[in-house]
Amino acid sequence: MKLSLGFLGIAASIAYVQAAPASHSGLAAAPIAVPKTQSFPVQINPNFSRSAKASVFKTVNKYKKFVQADGHKATVLASTGSVNMTDVQNDVEYYGIVKVGTPPQSFKLDFDTGSSDLWFASTLCTTTCTGKSKYDSSKSSTYKKDGRAWSIEYGDGSTSSGVLATDNVNLGGFLIKGQTIELAKTISSSFTSDPIDGLLGLAFDTITDVAGIKTPMDNLISQKLISTPEFGVFLGKESNGGGGEYIFGGYDKTKFKGSLKSVPVNKSQGFWEIKVASSKAGSKSVSSSFNAIIDTGTTLLLLTNAVAKKVAAAYGATDNGDGTYNINCDASKLSPLSFKINGATYSVPAEDLIFEKDGNTCVAGFGYGDLPFAILGDVFIKNNYVVFSQTSSPTVKLAPIA
Numbered sequence: 001m002k003l004s005l006g007f008l009g010i011a012a013s014i015a016y017v018q019a020a021p022a023s024h025s026g027l028a029a030a031p032i033a034v035p036k037t038q039s040f041p042v043q044i045n046p047n048f049s050r051s052a053k054a055s056v057f058k059t060v061n062k063y064k065k066f067v068q069a070d071g072h073k074a075t076v077l078a079s080t081g082s083v084n085m086t087d088v089q090n091d092v093e094y095y096g097i098v099k100v101g102t103p104p105q106s107f108k109l110d111f112d113t114g115s116s117d118l119w120f121a122s123t124l125c126t127t128t129c130t131g132k133s134k135y136d137s138s139k140s141s142t143y144k145k146d147g148r149a150w151s152i153e154y155g156d157g158s159t160s161s162g163v164l165a166t167d168n169v170n171l172g173g174f175l176i177k178g179q180t181i182e183l184a185k186t187i188s189s190s191f192t193s194d195p196i197d198g199l200l201g202l203a204f205d206t207i208t209d210v211a212g213i214k215t216p217m218d219n220l221i222s223q224k225l226i227s228t229p230e231f232g233v234f235l236g237k238e239s240n241g242g243g244g245e246y247i248f249g250g251y252d253k254t255k256f257k258g259s260l261k262s263v264p265v266n267k268s269q270g271f272w273e274i275k276v277a278s279s280k281a282g283s284k285s286v287s288s289s290f291n292a293i294i295d296t297g298t299t300l301l302l303l304t305n306a307v308a309k310k311v312a313a314a315y316g317a318t319d320n321g322d323g324t325y326n327i328n329c330d331a332s333k334l335s336p337l338s339f340k341i342n343g344a345t346y347s348v349p350a351e352d353l354i355f356e357k358d359g360n361t362c363v364a365g366f367g368y369g370d371l372p373f374a375i376l377g378d379v380f381i382k383n384n385y386v387v388f389s390q391t392s393s394p395t396v397k398l399a400p401i402a
C-alpha cells in the first residue's frame with residue numbers, strides 16, 4: 001500500500017529492529033536484520049515474530065466521528081466481555097483467541113492498538129500459511145463476499161494480502177454482526193514463523209488498509225454491544241506468570257493500583273497518540289516533552305532518536321547501531337525510568353529496562369526507531385494499565401499495575 005509504512009520489528013531476541021530512515025515520507029523505514037556475527041551479542045531467534053505495524057502516513061483525508069461513541073443512549077445493559085491473552089516468548093507479543101463465522105472458527109490474533117486491520121489466514125492461502133488456522137468461508141453460513149483486495153506492508157518488511165469479506169465475529173463473548181474481515185491469501189515468512197494466525201487492529205478506522213472499513217471496536221459501539229466505548233488492557237510479564245487480559249466495554253479494576261487518570265488522545269494520525277511532558281531516570285531529569293503512541297503491538301519502548309540518546313546516556317547504555325542498546329545487567333544499579341503524562345507519573349522499573357539477558361550482555365527495554373513520535377510498547381504497558389476510550393474526543397486512562 002502506497003504511502004503506508006508500518007514500523008518496527010522488534011522481535012524475539014531482537015531479531016529485527018527499525019533502523020535506517022528511508023522511504024518517500026522520510027519518516028519510517030524497513031527494519032534490518034541484526035547480523036549474526038560473533039561480535040554481535042544478540043542471537044537471532046529463528047522464530048522471528050514481528051511485532052508492531054501500522055499504517056503511519058497513509059493519506060488520511062477522512063475523519064470519522066463515532067456517532068454513538070458516548071453510548072449514553074445505549075438500550076442494552078452495560079456489559080463487558082473479556083479475552084485472555086497468551087504471552088509469547090518472554091513478552092514479545094500477546095495474542096487472544098477470536099471466533100469467526102457460524103459455526104465459529106477460532107484464530108489466534110495479535111491484538112494491536114497500533115494498527116486498524118482485522119486479518120487472518122484463510123483457505124485461500126495455499127502456500128505460505130503452513131501451520132496456521134485458516135478461515136474457510138465455505139464452512140460459515142454467515143460469510144458474505146466483498147471481494148475487494150487488501151494488502152498491508154509492515155515496516156519490518158513483513159506483508160500480508162488477500163480479499164475482504166464480512167462475517168460475524170465473536171470478540172470476548174460479544175457477537176459482532178457483519179464485521180469486515182480481511183482474508184489472507186499470502187503472508188510473508190515472518191508471519192509464517194509467528195504463532196499468530198493474524199492481527200486484530202484496535203487503532204482508529206482512519207488508517208484501515210481499505211478506506212471505509214469499520215473496526216471491531218467501531219462495531220461493538222455502533223451495534224450497542226458495549227455501552228461504554230472503551231477497552232482495558234492488562235499485559236502480563238512472563239517473569240510473573242505471563243498472560244494478559246483485554247476487557248471490552250470496561251476495565252478490570254483488580255489489575256491496577258490507585259485510580260485511573262485520563263489523558264487526551266490526538267487521533268489525527270489514526271493512533272492512540274498522547275503527549276509525554278518529561279522523562280526521568282530515577283530522580284534525574286532526562287528529557288522534555290515528546291509525543292508518543294500507545295501500541296500493544298510493539299514489544300519495546302521505542303523513543304525518538306533524540307530522547308533515546310539522552311535516556312541511554314542516563315543509564316550508561318551503549319548504542320548497538322540498530323535501534324537497540326546494551327545496558328547494565330544488574331538491575332540494582334539501575335533506577336526506574338519514569339514519564340510524566342498529564343500531571344501524573346508512570347514508571348518502568350529497573351528490571352524491565354533489561355529486556356533480555358544473554359550471558360553477560362543485556363539488551364535494554366528501550367530503543368529508538370527514527371520516528372517522529374515515541375512508541376510506548378509492551379515494556380510500558382505491562383507496567384501500566386491502559387484503558388483506551390474511543391469517545392468522540394478519545395482519551396486513554398492510565399494507572400500503575402497492581
Ligand SMILES: *[C@@H]1O[C@H](CO)[C@@H](O)[C@H](O)[C@H]1NC(C)=O
Pocket residue numbers: 045046047
Ligand atoms: C522455534 O519454533 C519451533 C517450532 O515451534 C520450536 O520447536 C523451537 O523451540 C523454537 N525455537 C526458539 C529458539 O524459540
Ligand SMILES: *[C@@H]1O[C@H](CO)[C@@H](O)[C@H](O)[C@H]1NC(C)=O
Pocket residue numbers: 082083084
Ligand atoms: C480467563 O482466565 C481466567 C483465569 O485463568 C479464567 O478464570 C477465565 O474464565 C478466563 N476467561 C475467559 C473468557 O476465558
Ligand SMILES: *[C@@H]1O[C@H](CO)[C@@H](O)[C@H](O)[C@H]1NC(C)=O
Pocket residue numbers: 266267268269
Ligand atoms: C495532533 O497531531 C497532529 C499531527 O501530528 C498535529 O498536527 C496537531 O497539531 C495535533 N493536535 C493537537 C491538539 O495537539
